[in-house]
Amino acid sequence: MILHGYFRSSAAYRVRIALNMKGLLARQVSHHLRREEQRAPAYLALNPQGLVPTLITESGAVLTQSLAILEWLDETHPHPPLLPREPLARAHVRAFAYAIACDIHPVQNLKVLAEVRKLGGEDAAAEWARRVNQDGLDACEAMLKDWTGPFCFGAAPTLADICLVPQLVNARRFGADLSRWPKLTAIEAACKALPAFADAAPENQPDAE
Amino acid sequence: MILHGYFRSSAAYRVRIALNMKGLLARQVSHHLRREEQRAPAYLALNPQGLVPTLITESGAVLTQSLAILEWLDETHPHPPLLPREPLARAHVRAFAYAIACDIHPVQNLKVLAEVRKLGGEDAAAEWARRVNQDGLDACEAMLKDWTGPFCFGAAPTLADICLVPQLVNARRFGADLSRWPKLTAIEAACKALPAFADAAPENQPDAE
Numbered sequence: 537m538i539l540h541g542y543f544r545s546s547a548a549y550r551v552r553i554a555l556n557m558k559g560l561l562a563r564q565v566s567h568h569l570r571r572e573e574q575r576a577p578a579y580l581a582l583n584p585q586g587l588v589p590t591l592i593t594e595s596g597a598v599l600t601q602s603l604a605i606l607e608w609l610d611e612t613h614p615h616p617p618l619l620p621r622e623p624l625a626r627a628h629v630r631a632f633a634y635a636i637a638c639d640i641h642p643v644q645n646l647k648v649l650a651e652v653r654k655l656g657g658e659d660a661a662a663e664w665a666r667r668v669n670q671d672g673l674d675a676c677e678a679m680l681k682d683w684t685g686p687f688c689f690g691a692a693p694t695l696a697d698i699c700l701v702p703q704l705v706n707a708r709r710f711g712a713d714l715s716r717w718p719k720l721t722a723i724e725a726a727c728k729a730l731p732a733f734a735d736a737a738p739e740n741q742p743d744a745e
Numbered sequence: 746m747i748l749h750g751y752f753r754s755s756a757a758y759r760v761r762i763a764l765n766m767k768g769l770l771a772r773q774v775s776h777h778l779r780r781e782e783q784r785a786p787a788y789l790a791l792n793p794q795g796l797v798p799t800l801i802t803e804s805g806a807v808l809t810q811s812l813a814i815l816e817w818l819d820e821t822h823p824h825p826p827l828l829p830r831e832p833l834a835r836a837h838v839r840a841f842a843y844a845i846a847c848d849i850h851p852v853q854n855l856k857v858l859a860e861v862r863k864l865g866g867e868d869a870a871a872e873w874a875r876r877v878n879q880d881g882l883d884a885c886e887a888m889l890k891d892w893t894g895p896f897c898f899g900a901a902p903t904l905a906d907i908c909l910v911p912q913l914v915n916a917r918r919f920g921a922d923l924s925r926w927p928k929l930t931a932i933e934a935a936c937k938a939l940p941a942f943a944d945a946a947p948e949n950q951p952d953a954e
Contacts, residue, residue, distance in 0.1 A: 652864065
Protein backbone atom coordinates (compact mmCIF):
# COMPACT_ATOMS: atom_id res chain seq x y z
CA MET A 537 0.00 0.00 0.00
CA ILE A 538 1.02 3.60 -0.50
CA LEU A 539 0.01 6.38 1.89
CA HIS A 540 0.13 9.86 0.42
CA GLY A 541 0.45 12.19 3.40
CA TYR A 542 2.47 14.74 5.25
CA PHE A 543 4.06 14.40 8.66
CA ARG A 544 2.10 17.31 10.15
CA SER A 545 -1.31 16.46 8.63
CA SER A 546 -3.70 15.37 11.40
CA ALA A 547 -5.73 13.40 8.90
CA ALA A 548 -2.70 11.46 7.63
CA TYR A 549 -1.65 10.91 11.26
CA ARG A 550 -5.01 9.20 11.92
CA VAL A 551 -4.39 6.76 9.07
CA ARG A 552 -0.82 6.10 10.23
CA ILE A 553 -2.12 5.15 13.69
CA ALA A 554 -4.73 2.80 12.22
CA LEU A 555 -2.25 1.12 9.87
CA ASN A 556 0.06 0.54 12.83
CA MET A 557 -2.77 -0.84 14.97
CA LYS A 558 -3.67 -3.28 12.20
CA GLY A 559 -0.03 -4.24 11.65
CA LEU A 560 -0.11 -3.06 8.04
CA LEU A 561 2.77 -1.50 6.15
CA ALA A 562 2.40 1.34 3.69
CA ARG A 563 5.10 3.20 1.81
CA GLN A 564 4.77 6.88 2.64
CA VAL A 565 4.81 9.55 -0.07
CA SER A 566 5.07 13.05 1.34
CA HIS A 567 3.35 16.13 -0.10
CA HIS A 568 4.56 19.39 1.43
CA LEU A 569 1.34 21.23 2.22
CA ARG A 570 2.77 24.73 2.71
CA ARG A 571 4.44 24.41 -0.71
CA GLU A 572 1.02 23.32 -2.08
CA GLU A 573 2.39 20.08 -3.49
CA GLN A 574 -1.07 18.58 -2.83
CA ARG A 575 -2.40 20.87 -5.59
CA ALA A 576 -0.11 19.40 -8.29
CA PRO A 577 -2.14 18.02 -11.25
CA ALA A 578 -0.81 14.47 -10.82
CA TYR A 579 -1.97 14.42 -7.20
CA LEU A 580 -5.31 16.08 -7.98
CA ALA A 581 -5.98 13.24 -10.42
CA LEU A 582 -5.83 10.89 -7.40
CA ASN A 583 -7.50 13.22 -4.93
CA PRO A 584 -9.70 15.90 -6.53
CA GLN A 585 -10.02 17.66 -3.18
CA GLY A 586 -6.26 18.27 -3.10
CA LEU A 587 -6.08 16.99 0.44
CA VAL A 588 -3.99 14.38 2.20
CA PRO A 589 -4.23 11.51 2.92
CA THR A 590 -4.82 9.25 -0.05
CA LEU A 591 -4.33 5.53 0.39
CA ILE A 592 -3.52 3.34 -2.60
CA THR A 593 -4.53 -0.21 -1.75
CA GLU A 594 -2.65 -3.35 -2.74
CA SER A 595 -5.10 -3.80 -5.62
CA GLY A 596 -4.43 -0.22 -6.79
CA ALA A 597 -7.73 1.26 -5.59
CA VAL A 598 -7.58 4.93 -4.61
CA LEU A 599 -9.14 5.84 -1.26
CA THR A 600 -9.52 9.38 0.04
CA GLN A 601 -10.85 11.01 3.23
CA SER A 602 -9.19 9.71 6.39
CA LEU A 603 -12.40 8.54 8.06
CA ALA A 604 -13.48 6.59 4.98
CA ILE A 605 -10.03 5.00 4.91
CA LEU A 606 -10.30 4.10 8.61
CA GLU A 607 -13.70 2.47 8.12
CA TRP A 608 -12.37 0.57 5.08
CA LEU A 609 -9.34 -0.63 7.05
CA ASP A 610 -11.64 -1.81 9.81
CA GLU A 611 -13.96 -3.63 7.40
CA THR A 612 -11.14 -5.35 5.49
CA HIS A 613 -8.76 -5.99 8.44
CA PRO A 614 -11.08 -6.47 11.43
CA HIS A 615 -8.46 -7.20 14.13
CA PRO A 616 -8.00 -5.33 16.35
CA PRO A 617 -11.31 -3.51 15.84
CA LEU A 618 -11.46 0.29 15.60
CA LEU A 619 -15.13 0.28 16.59
CA PRO A 620 -17.10 -1.65 19.22
CA ARG A 621 -19.61 -4.25 18.00
CA GLU A 622 -22.85 -2.91 19.44
CA PRO A 623 -24.58 -0.26 17.25
CA LEU A 624 -25.24 2.21 20.08
CA ALA A 625 -21.62 2.02 21.25
CA ARG A 626 -20.45 2.45 17.66
CA ALA A 627 -22.64 5.55 17.35
CA HIS A 628 -21.06 7.11 20.45
CA VAL A 629 -17.54 6.44 19.19
CA ARG A 630 -18.34 7.81 15.74
CA ALA A 631 -20.06 10.91 17.17
CA PHE A 632 -16.92 11.75 19.15
CA ALA A 633 -14.71 11.15 16.11
CA TYR A 634 -16.91 13.38 13.93
CA ALA A 635 -17.02 16.10 16.59
CA ILE A 636 -13.29 16.38 15.88
CA ALA A 637 -13.09 15.42 12.22
CA CYS A 638 -16.05 17.57 11.11
CA ASP A 639 -16.36 20.36 13.65
CA ILE A 640 -12.78 21.12 14.69
CA HIS A 641 -10.18 19.97 12.20
CA PRO A 642 -11.54 21.43 8.92
CA VAL A 643 -12.30 24.78 10.57
CA GLN A 644 -8.65 25.26 11.54
CA ASN A 645 -6.80 23.77 8.58
CA LEU A 646 -4.10 25.62 6.65
CA LYS A 647 -6.43 26.84 3.93
CA VAL A 648 -9.04 28.27 6.30
CA LEU A 649 -6.38 29.95 8.44
CA ALA A 650 -4.87 31.52 5.31
CA GLU A 651 -8.29 33.04 4.52
CA VAL A 652 -8.70 34.31 8.08
CA ARG A 653 -5.20 35.81 7.90
CA LYS A 654 -6.21 37.71 4.74
CA LEU A 655 -9.23 39.17 6.54
CA GLY A 656 -7.79 39.90 9.96
CA GLY A 657 -4.04 39.38 9.94
CA GLU A 658 -1.77 37.02 11.87
CA ASP A 659 -3.26 37.67 15.30
CA ALA A 660 -6.80 36.96 14.09
CA ALA A 661 -5.66 33.68 12.53
CA ALA A 662 -3.86 32.62 15.71
CA GLU A 663 -6.89 33.48 17.85
CA TRP A 664 -9.22 31.66 15.42
CA ALA A 665 -7.11 28.49 15.56
CA ARG A 666 -6.85 28.58 19.34
CA ARG A 667 -10.56 29.20 19.83
CA VAL A 668 -11.76 26.52 17.39
CA ASN A 669 -9.60 23.96 19.20
CA GLN A 670 -10.56 25.16 22.65
CA ASP A 671 -14.34 25.33 22.08
CA GLY A 672 -14.35 22.10 20.11
CA LEU A 673 -12.35 20.12 22.63
CA ASP A 674 -14.36 21.57 25.54
CA ALA A 675 -17.36 19.88 23.92
CA CYS A 676 -15.40 16.65 23.44
CA GLU A 677 -14.45 16.59 27.12
CA ALA A 678 -18.15 17.08 27.98
CA MET A 679 -19.13 14.25 25.60
CA LEU A 680 -17.19 11.83 27.83
CA LYS A 681 -19.47 12.25 30.83
CA ASP A 682 -19.60 8.47 31.50
CA TRP A 683 -15.85 8.11 31.00
CA THR A 684 -14.06 5.37 32.91
CA GLY A 685 -10.84 5.26 30.87
CA PRO A 686 -8.18 4.58 29.99
CA PHE A 687 -9.25 5.29 26.39
CA CYS A 688 -12.14 7.43 25.13
CA PHE A 689 -14.57 4.53 25.16
CA GLY A 690 -13.18 1.81 27.36
CA ALA A 691 -10.27 -0.57 27.47
CA ALA A 692 -9.05 -0.29 23.88
CA PRO A 693 -8.48 2.60 21.50
CA THR A 694 -11.09 3.27 18.81
CA LEU A 695 -11.76 5.76 16.01
CA ALA A 696 -12.36 8.30 18.78
CA ASP A 697 -8.82 8.06 20.16
CA ILE A 698 -7.40 7.98 16.63
CA CYS A 699 -9.02 11.36 15.97
CA LEU A 700 -8.31 12.82 19.41
CA VAL A 701 -4.53 12.37 19.63
CA PRO A 702 -3.68 14.24 16.41
CA GLN A 703 -6.11 17.02 17.31
CA LEU A 704 -4.40 17.56 20.66
CA VAL A 705 -1.14 18.14 18.78
CA ASN A 706 -2.88 21.00 16.99
CA ALA A 707 -4.49 22.31 20.17
CA ARG A 708 -1.07 22.48 21.83
CA ARG A 709 0.55 24.06 18.77
CA PHE A 710 -2.17 26.71 18.60
CA GLY A 711 -1.80 27.64 22.27
CA ALA A 712 -5.00 26.15 23.72
CA ASP A 713 -5.07 25.59 27.47
CA LEU A 714 -4.81 21.82 27.83
CA SER A 715 -5.44 21.88 31.60
CA ARG A 716 -9.14 22.34 30.71
CA TRP A 717 -9.29 18.69 29.63
CA PRO A 718 -8.22 16.24 32.34
CA LYS A 719 -9.99 13.35 30.59
CA LEU A 720 -8.66 14.11 27.12
CA THR A 721 -5.08 14.52 28.32
CA ALA A 722 -5.25 11.30 30.38
CA ILE A 723 -6.47 9.50 27.26
CA GLU A 724 -3.66 11.05 25.23
CA ALA A 725 -1.11 9.72 27.74
CA ALA A 726 -2.62 6.23 27.55
CA CYS A 727 -2.49 6.33 23.74
CA LYS A 728 1.05 7.64 23.55
CA ALA A 729 2.22 4.64 25.59
CA LEU A 730 1.18 2.40 22.70
CA PRO A 731 3.72 1.87 19.89
CA ALA A 732 0.96 2.18 17.25
CA PHE A 733 0.37 5.78 18.34
CA ALA A 734 3.98 6.68 19.18
CA ASP A 735 5.34 5.42 15.87
CA ALA A 736 2.71 7.43 13.97
CA ALA A 737 3.58 10.76 15.64
CA PRO A 738 4.57 13.61 13.31
CA GLU A 739 8.08 13.91 14.75
CA ASN A 740 8.76 10.25 14.00
CA GLN A 741 7.99 10.45 10.26
CA PRO A 742 10.66 10.45 7.55
CA ASP A 743 9.50 13.84 6.21
CA ALA A 744 9.49 15.55 9.64
CA GLU A 745 11.25 18.90 9.64
CA MET B 746 -38.07 8.50 18.47
CA ILE B 747 -37.52 12.21 18.86
CA LEU B 748 -35.47 14.27 16.41
CA HIS B 749 -34.14 17.55 17.79
CA GLY B 750 -33.47 19.70 14.74
CA TYR B 751 -34.26 22.81 12.79
CA PHE B 752 -35.88 23.08 9.39
CA ARG B 753 -32.88 24.85 7.84
CA SER B 754 -30.13 22.71 9.39
CA SER B 755 -28.42 20.65 6.68
CA ALA B 756 -27.38 18.08 9.24
CA ALA B 757 -30.92 17.62 10.55
CA TYR B 758 -32.14 17.45 6.92
CA ARG B 759 -29.79 14.48 6.33
CA VAL B 760 -31.35 12.60 9.24
CA ARG B 761 -34.88 13.45 8.09
CA ILE B 762 -34.11 11.94 4.67
CA ALA B 763 -32.70 8.76 6.21
CA LEU B 764 -35.64 8.34 8.59
CA ASN B 765 -38.00 8.69 5.63
CA MET B 766 -36.00 6.20 3.55
CA LYS B 767 -36.18 3.68 6.39
CA GLY B 768 -39.89 4.33 6.94
CA LEU B 769 -39.30 5.48 10.53
CA LEU B 770 -41.28 8.12 12.35
CA ALA B 771 -39.75 10.63 14.74
CA ARG B 772 -41.41 13.47 16.55
CA GLN B 773 -39.59 16.68 15.63
CA VAL B 774 -38.52 19.19 18.26
CA SER B 775 -37.32 22.46 16.74
CA HIS B 776 -34.46 24.58 18.10
CA HIS B 777 -34.22 28.01 16.48
CA LEU B 778 -30.52 28.33 15.66
CA ARG B 779 -30.40 32.08 15.07
CA ARG B 780 -32.03 32.58 18.47
CA GLU B 781 -29.36 30.22 19.90
CA GLU B 782 -31.94 27.87 21.39
CA GLN B 783 -29.40 25.07 20.81
CA ARG B 784 -27.24 26.69 23.52
CA ALA B 785 -29.92 26.35 26.22
CA PRO B 786 -28.64 24.34 29.23
CA ALA B 787 -31.31 21.64 28.89
CA TYR B 788 -30.28 21.03 25.29
CA LEU B 789 -26.55 21.17 26.03
CA ALA B 790 -27.11 18.37 28.55
CA LEU B 791 -28.23 16.22 25.61
CA ASN B 792 -25.76 17.57 23.07
CA PRO B 793 -22.65 19.16 24.61
CA GLN B 794 -21.64 20.54 21.21
CA GLY B 795 -24.80 22.65 21.10
CA LEU B 796 -25.54 21.45 17.59
CA VAL B 797 -28.52 19.90 15.89
CA PRO B 798 -29.50 17.16 15.25
CA THR B 799 -29.86 14.94 18.30
CA LEU B 800 -31.86 11.74 17.96
CA ILE B 801 -33.50 10.17 21.00
CA THR B 802 -34.04 6.49 20.24
CA GLU B 803 -37.05 4.45 21.31
CA SER B 804 -35.00 3.10 24.22
CA GLY B 805 -34.11 6.66 25.28
CA ALA B 806 -30.49 6.62 24.07
CA VAL B 807 -29.14 9.99 22.97
CA LEU B 808 -27.35 10.09 19.62
CA THR B 809 -25.54 13.11 18.21
CA GLN B 810 -23.66 13.94 14.99
CA SER B 811 -25.73 13.37 11.87
CA LEU B 812 -23.31 10.92 10.24
CA ALA B 813 -23.11 8.80 13.39
CA ILE B 814 -26.92 8.78 13.48
CA LEU B 815 -27.08 7.75 9.80
CA GLU B 816 -24.64 4.86 10.36
CA TRP B 817 -26.61 3.78 13.45
CA LEU B 818 -29.89 3.89 11.50
CA ASP B 819 -28.31 1.77 8.77
CA GLU B 820 -26.94 -0.77 11.24
CA THR B 821 -30.19 -1.12 13.18
CA HIS B 822 -32.64 -0.79 10.26
CA PRO B 823 -30.77 -2.27 7.28
CA HIS B 824 -33.47 -1.91 4.62
CA PRO B 825 -33.13 -0.10 2.31
CA PRO B 826 -29.35 0.21 2.80
CA LEU B 827 -27.64 3.60 2.94
CA LEU B 828 -24.30 2.06 1.96
CA PRO B 829 -23.33 -0.59 -0.60
CA ARG B 830 -22.12 -3.96 0.71
CA GLU B 831 -18.61 -4.11 -0.75
CA PRO B 832 -15.93 -2.36 1.37
CA LEU B 833 -14.32 -0.46 -1.52
CA ALA B 834 -17.69 0.82 -2.70
CA ARG B 835 -18.57 1.80 0.88
CA ALA B 836 -15.29 3.74 1.10
CA HIS B 837 -16.09 5.71 -2.04
CA VAL B 838 -19.58 6.59 -0.79
CA ARG B 839 -18.25 7.60 2.62
CA ALA B 840 -15.42 9.68 1.12
CA PHE B 841 -17.94 11.68 -0.90
CA ALA B 842 -20.18 12.13 2.14
CA TYR B 843 -17.24 13.31 4.27
CA ALA B 844 -16.04 15.67 1.54
CA ILE B 845 -19.30 17.48 2.22
CA ALA B 846 -19.87 16.80 5.91
CA CYS B 847 -16.28 17.56 6.98
CA ASP B 848 -14.86 19.90 4.36
CA ILE B 849 -17.80 22.05 3.28
CA HIS B 850 -20.62 22.14 5.79
CA PRO B 851 -18.77 22.99 9.03
CA VAL B 852 -16.69 25.68 7.30
CA GLN B 853 -19.83 27.61 6.29
CA ASN B 854 -22.10 27.10 9.28
CA LEU B 855 -23.79 29.95 11.15
CA LYS B 856 -21.14 30.17 13.85
CA VAL B 857 -18.19 30.34 11.45
CA LEU B 858 -19.93 32.90 9.25
CA ALA B 859 -20.62 35.04 12.33
CA GLU B 860 -16.87 35.03 13.09
CA VAL B 861 -16.00 35.92 9.49
CA ARG B 862 -18.56 38.72 9.62
CA LYS B 863 -16.83 40.13 12.72
CA LEU B 864 -13.50 40.16 10.90
CA GLY B 865 -14.53 41.31 7.45
CA GLY B 866 -18.16 42.39 7.46
CA GLU B 867 -21.21 41.15 5.60
CA ASP B 868 -19.61 41.03 2.14
CA ALA B 869 -16.67 38.95 3.40
CA ALA B 870 -19.04 36.48 5.03
CA ALA B 871 -21.15 36.18 1.88
CA GLU B 872 -18.06 35.66 -0.27
CA TRP B 873 -16.69 33.10 2.22
CA ALA B 874 -19.91 31.08 2.18
CA ARG B 875 -20.15 31.16 -1.61
CA ARG B 876 -16.51 30.18 -2.12
CA VAL B 877 -16.51 27.31 0.43
CA ASN B 878 -19.53 25.81 -1.31
CA GLN B 879 -18.19 26.42 -4.80
CA ASP B 880 -14.68 25.03 -4.22
CA GLY B 881 -15.99 22.13 -2.16
CA LEU B 882 -18.66 21.10 -4.64
CA ASP B 883 -16.24 21.49 -7.58
CA ALA B 884 -14.20 18.75 -5.89
CA CYS B 885 -17.32 16.64 -5.33
CA GLU B 886 -18.23 16.89 -9.03
CA ALA B 887 -14.67 15.77 -9.86
CA MET B 888 -14.93 12.85 -7.41
CA LEU B 889 -17.72 11.40 -9.58
CA LYS B 890 -15.50 10.76 -12.59
CA ASP B 891 -16.95 7.26 -13.16
CA TRP B 892 -20.50 8.49 -12.66
CA THR B 893 -23.28 6.70 -14.51
CA GLY B 894 -26.27 7.98 -12.49
CA PRO B 895 -28.95 8.49 -11.60
CA PHE B 896 -27.66 8.78 -8.01
CA CYS B 897 -24.12 9.57 -6.77
CA PHE B 898 -23.11 5.92 -6.72
CA GLY B 899 -25.53 3.95 -8.86
CA ALA B 900 -29.15 2.99 -8.91
CA ALA B 901 -30.13 3.87 -5.34
CA PRO B 902 -29.44 6.79 -3.03
CA THR B 903 -26.75 6.39 -0.36
CA LEU B 904 -25.11 8.46 2.37
CA ALA B 905 -23.51 10.44 -0.46
CA ASP B 906 -26.85 11.65 -1.85
CA ILE B 907 -28.15 12.26 1.66
CA CYS B 908 -25.28 14.69 2.25
CA LEU B 909 -25.35 16.21 -1.23
CA VAL B 910 -28.97 17.35 -1.47
CA PRO B 911 -28.95 19.50 1.71
CA GLN B 912 -25.58 21.01 0.74
CA LEU B 913 -26.95 22.11 -2.64
CA VAL B 914 -29.66 24.03 -0.78
CA ASN B 915 -26.88 25.98 0.94
CA ALA B 916 -24.90 26.41 -2.27
CA ARG B 917 -27.94 27.92 -3.95
CA ARG B 918 -28.75 30.13 -0.95
CA PHE B 919 -25.17 31.43 -0.85
CA GLY B 920 -25.15 32.30 -4.54
CA ALA B 921 -22.87 29.59 -5.94
CA ASP B 922 -23.07 28.95 -9.68
CA LEU B 923 -24.86 25.61 -9.93
CA SER B 924 -24.28 25.30 -13.68
CA ARG B 925 -20.72 24.21 -12.79
CA TRP B 926 -22.08 20.87 -11.61
CA PRO B 927 -24.08 19.00 -14.26
CA LYS B 928 -23.67 15.68 -12.42
CA LEU B 929 -24.54 17.03 -8.97
CA THR B 930 -27.63 18.85 -10.21
CA ALA B 931 -28.81 15.79 -12.18
CA ILE B 932 -28.43 13.74 -8.99
CA GLU B 933 -30.34 16.36 -7.04
CA ALA B 934 -33.22 16.15 -9.51
CA ALA B 935 -33.29 12.35 -9.20
CA CYS B 936 -33.34 12.60 -5.41
CA LYS B 937 -36.03 15.26 -5.28
CA ALA B 938 -38.33 12.97 -7.24
CA LEU B 939 -38.30 10.57 -4.29
CA PRO B 940 -40.82 11.22 -1.48
CA ALA B 941 -38.15 10.44 1.17
CA PHE B 942 -36.15 13.43 -0.01
CA ALA B 943 -39.07 15.71 -0.90
CA ASP B 944 -40.82 15.22 2.44
CA ALA B 945 -37.57 16.03 4.28
CA ALA B 946 -36.99 19.35 2.53
CA PRO B 947 -36.70 22.41 4.77
CA GLU B 948 -39.77 24.11 3.31
CA ASN B 949 -41.91 21.08 4.15
CA GLN B 950 -41.10 21.05 7.88
CA PRO B 951 -43.52 22.22 10.58
CA ASP B 952 -41.04 24.87 11.82
CA ALA B 953 -40.36 26.35 8.35
CA GLU B 954 -40.58 30.11 8.25
